[in-house]
Amino acid sequence: xxxxxxxxxxxxxxxxxxxxxxxxxxxxxxxxxxxxxxxxxxxxxxxxxxxxxxxxxxxxxxxxxxxxxxxxxxxxxxxxxxxxxxxxxxxxxxxxxxxxxxxxxxxxxxxxxxxxxxxxxxxxxxxxxxxxxxxxxxxxxxxxxxxxxxxxxxxxxxxxxxxxxxxxxxxxxxxxxxxxxxxxxxxxxxxxxxxxxxxxxxxxxxxxxxxxxxxxxxxxxxxxxxxxxxxxxxxxxxxxxxxxxxxxxxxxxxxxxxxxxxxxxxxxxxxxxxxxxxxxxxxxxxxxxxxxxxxxxxxxxxxxxxxxxxxxxxxxxxxxxxxxxxxxxxxxxxxxxxxxxxxxxxxxxxx
Amino acid sequence: xxxxxxxxxxxxxxxxxxxxxxxxxxxxxxxxxxxxxxxxxxxxxxxxxxxxxxxxxxxxxxxxxxxxxxxxxxxxxxxxxxxxxxxxxxxxxxxxxxxxxxxxxxxxxxxxxxxxxxxxxxxxxxxxxxxxxxxxxxxxxxxxxxxxxxxxxxxxxxxxxxxxxxxxxxxxxxxxxxxxxxxxxxxxxxxxxxxxxxxxxxxxxxxxxxxxxxxxxxxxxxxxxxxxxxxxxxxxxxxxxxxxxxxxxxxxxxxxxxxxxxxxxxxxxxxxxxxxxxxxxxxxxxxxxxxxxxxxxxxxxxxxxxxxxxxxxxxxxxxxxxxxxxxxxxxxxxxxxxxxxxxxxxxxxxx
Numbered sequence: 001x002x003x004x005x006x007x008x009x010x011x012x013x014x015x016x017x018x019x020x021x022x023x024x025x026x027x028x029x030x031x032x033x034x035x036x037x038x039x040x041x042x043x044x045x046x047x048x049x050x051x052x053x054x055x056x057x058x059x060x061x062x063x064x065x066x067x068x069x070x071x072x073x074x075x076x077x078x079x080x081x082x083x084x085x086x087x088x089x090x091x092x093x094x095x096x097x098x099x100x101x102x103x104x105x106x107x108x109x110x111x112x113x114x115x116x117x118x119x120x121x122x123x124x125x126x127x128x129x130x131x132x133x134x135x136x137x138x139x140x141x142x143x144x145x146x147x148x149x150x151x152x153x154x155x156x157x158x159x160x161x162x163x164x165x166x167x168x169x170x171x172x173x174x175x176x177x178x179x180x181x182x183x184x185x186x187x188x189x190x191x192x193x194x195x196x197x198x199x200x201x202x203x204x205x206x207x208x209x210x211x212x213x214x215x216x217x218x219x220x221x222x223x224x225x226x227x228x229x230x231x232x233x234x235x236x237x238x239x240x241x242x243x244x245x246x247x248x249x250x251x252x253x254x255x256x257x258x259x260x261x262x263x264x265x266x267x268x269x270x271x272x273x274x275x276x277x278x279x280x281x282x283x284x285x286x287x288x289x290x291x292x293x294x295x296x297x298x299x300x301x302x303x304x305x306x307x308x309x310x311x312x313x314x315x316x317x318x319x320x321x322x323x324x325x326x327x328x329x330x331x332x333x334x335x336x337x338x339x340x341x342x343x344x345x346x347x348x349x350x351x
Numbered sequence: 352x353x354x355x356x357x358x359x360x361x362x363x364x365x366x367x368x369x370x371x372x373x374x375x376x377x378x379x380x381x382x383x384x385x386x387x388x389x390x391x392x393x394x395x396x397x398x399x400x401x402x403x404x405x406x407x408x409x410x411x412x413x414x415x416x417x418x419x420x421x422x423x424x425x426x427x428x429x430x431x432x433x434x435x436x437x438x439x440x441x442x443x444x445x446x447x448x449x450x451x452x453x454x455x456x457x458x459x460x461x462x463x464x465x466x467x468x469x470x471x472x473x474x475x476x477x478x479x480x481x482x483x484x485x486x487x488x489x490x491x492x493x494x495x496x497x498x499x500x501x502x503x504x505x506x507x508x509x510x511x512x513x514x515x516x517x518x519x520x521x522x523x524x525x526x527x528x529x530x531x532x533x534x535x536x537x538x539x540x541x542x543x544x545x546x547x548x549x550x551x552x553x554x555x556x557x558x559x560x561x562x563x564x565x566x567x568x569x570x571x572x573x574x575x576x577x578x579x580x581x582x583x584x585x586x587x588x589x590x591x592x593x594x595x596x597x598x599x600x601x602x603x604x605x606x607x608x609x610x611x612x613x614x615x616x617x618x619x620x621x622x623x624x625x626x627x628x629x630x631x632x633x634x635x636x637x638x639x640x641x642x643x644x645x646x647x648x649x650x651x652x653x654x655x656x657x658x659x660x661x662x663x664x665x666x667x668x669x670x671x672x673x674x675x676x677x678x679x680x681x682x683x684x685x686x687x688x689x690x691x692x693x694x695x696x697x698x699x700x701x702x
Contacts, residue, residue, distance in 0.1 A: 112551055112553060124698070125698075132551055134551065161547060171544075171545065174540060175548060175552045175553070176553060178537065178540070179555055179556040179559040179560070181592065181595055181607070181610070183555075183614065184615075185592050186588055187618045188591065189525060189529070189584055189587060190525065190618070190620050191613050191620065194522065196512060197522035198622060199622065201621050202526070204531065204562040205621070207558045207559070208558070208559055208561075208562065209530070210558050210618070212617065213618045213619070214611075220611060223599060223607055224607075227604050231595075231596040232596075234599075235592075235593065236540060237537055237592055238590075238592035238593040240536040241536050241589035242589040244536070244582075245582040245583075245586040248581055248582040249578065249579065253571065253574055253578050254571055256571055256575075257571045259532070259536060260535050260563075260567040262538070262539030262542050263536065263537075263538035263560070264538070264564055264567060265542040266537075267560050267563045270549055270557060287477050287480070293651075293654030295654075299644075299646040299649075299650050300644075300650075304644075309646055312646075314662050314663060
């Protein structure tokens with residue numbers, strides 16, 4: 001397999017590194033900024049492109065640029081099959097169609113594996129391990145093109161999910177874009193709050209608002225490119241919150257139970273690790289001291305008991321050198337963990 | 352110091368256990384359900400109350416019950432000083448005033464240390480370690496009463512913050528109650544979503560919606576008891592989201608940047624562990640394999656390098672036995688951690 005990566009930012013370079021580490025594919029690198037392509041090559045991502053023909057060209061460029069790059073690449077006959085990695089799919093597809101691109105060889109794609117940092121220097125060969133990689137073949141797209149890009153995604157360690165562009169955009173609006181705006185709207189309420197009020201902040205508000213720390217310019221771009229589906233979701237969230245506010249103000253607070261029940265049902269539908277539902281996991285709470293090696297001792301004890309800790313969350317204790325670690329384990333393994341940690345002198349509790 | 356705990360649920364029993372473990376206070380236990388008081392006593396929380404007079408009586412009962420219990424306790428002369436632990440403060444104070452209670456001996460209080468479980472069996476002596484304990488003395492409250500309850504909170508390991516009841520209620524509306532409703536409103540959008548859409552769920556939506564898994568009956572009660580301040584916050588959040596939806600639908604997506612900037616500013620105001628701001632911490636990302644002992648090895652390596660891991664977040668890789676652990680450490684300690692983990696063979700990255 002030979003692959004041309006057009007756009008050696010974080011995603012493009014990570015794909016190059018993944019292919020070079022996991023396959024014997026030939027990888028060529030191209031970028032409008034030649035120094036970015038050179039850096040990706042120096043990192044081991046492949047060789048700088050000098051016009052060679054590739055089996056697959058990956059356009060790792062912004063959503064609004066995909067169609068222009070595709071039209072140009074097809075005019076130059078750079079590859080047999082083309083795919084992109086933009087986080088929205090309707091916009092590049094609409095533009096490609098309008099630009100008269102050949103759609104039989106184009107497989108719109110989206111690996112769900114962004115990170116906070118950008119540029120080739122932030123790239124990682126393991127970026128796609130275990131991640132979902134959405135493919136949105138069009139009516140015109142040939143089965144051979146889909147097979148080629150599917151193989152590429154799997155070669156990077158990802159699992160593919162197929163759907164159409166507009167469904168994809170509604171899905172990411174719901175699971176990524178709308179949650180970002182909701183977090184921002186809650187977090188912005190804290191901007192001018194009393195600083196003493198913020199001393200009362202616990203783990204809950206920290207979790208709800210964490211992703212609001214993301215880059216404004218990047219997210220403005222993402223949200224604008226998926227404006228319709230995002231607007232639909234946050235409009236519904238806004239309506240639910242406005243109604244809850246009315247119920248509370250009118251002394252009918254007991255009626256917010258319906259929204260709370262809907263929230264519980266929604267959370268439970270999010271798949272857990274390895275597809276387990278959250279209800280299959282239980283939480284063991286342990287009081288830990290804030291000192292080097294404390295977590296190591298804790299995990300040693302768990303490992304010695306043969307228990308795999310599926311997730312961990314640490315609740316901070318502002319001002320004091322202790323905290324509570326919440327360890328998620330399979331229910332069947334909780335008794336062994338409780339026994340092991342109790343024997344090690346940790347105050348534990350299975351909630 | 353002698354203390355009477357009225358209401359031996361989670362909070363009341365935890366206070367009893369904390370006092371018994373950390374002080375030489377005499378603790379008496381009372382509950383409308385005698386078996387609950389007996390269980391708390393059996394757990395080592397003290398002796399069942401038989402009419403003795405205490406220095407301080409703690410009313411660990413629901414918000415709407417505080418005033419009734421206070422009036423009764425004062426009529427029987429059970430203590431010199433009274434405090435409660437309800438998570439809202441305006442409601443019990445208003446009811447106590449209406450019931451003609453003696454307010455000079457009453458210090459409304461709220462330890463910010465709830466847990467998911469209830470009842471004496473879930474109690475822990477360390478529940479208040481490093482937590483904030485809000486006190487809301489009234490104009491009538493005597494300085495001696497405030498000093499007594501402050502000493503009690505500190506004896507339990509908490510740090511006190513003083514304010515008035517209505518300010519307290521606005522603070523917890525902002526930092527706890529509104530975030531819960533916002534999480535529920537976002538999560539409820541997932542209730543009827545395509546299950547394939549949920550396969551695209553990443554860490555962001557998981558964090559935003561996590562607390563929406565809470566108990567509906569409990570949260571309906573909490574939200575109703577603090578209806579006004581909660582309604583005010585979520586009304587503002589709803590308005591911001593509705594406006595963002597309008598901007599997106601009108602093709603003015605670039606204007607959501609203002610809300611995103613407000614969100615970033617808000618998140619940065621949440622105090623970190625030990626009062627550090629989040630910006631003093633940096634994140635090191637490590638690829639880990641999903642097997643017993645893997646995290647132990649990781650923490651051993653960090654501990655051996657003298658690095659204290661302040662927080663850890665594990666990103667799941669659905670379907671594959673790898674994940675990415677994000678370790679928060681002080682910026683000055685990141686180089687030592689990167690060196691230690693690289694030497695141990697882990698793929699690492701400092702973001």
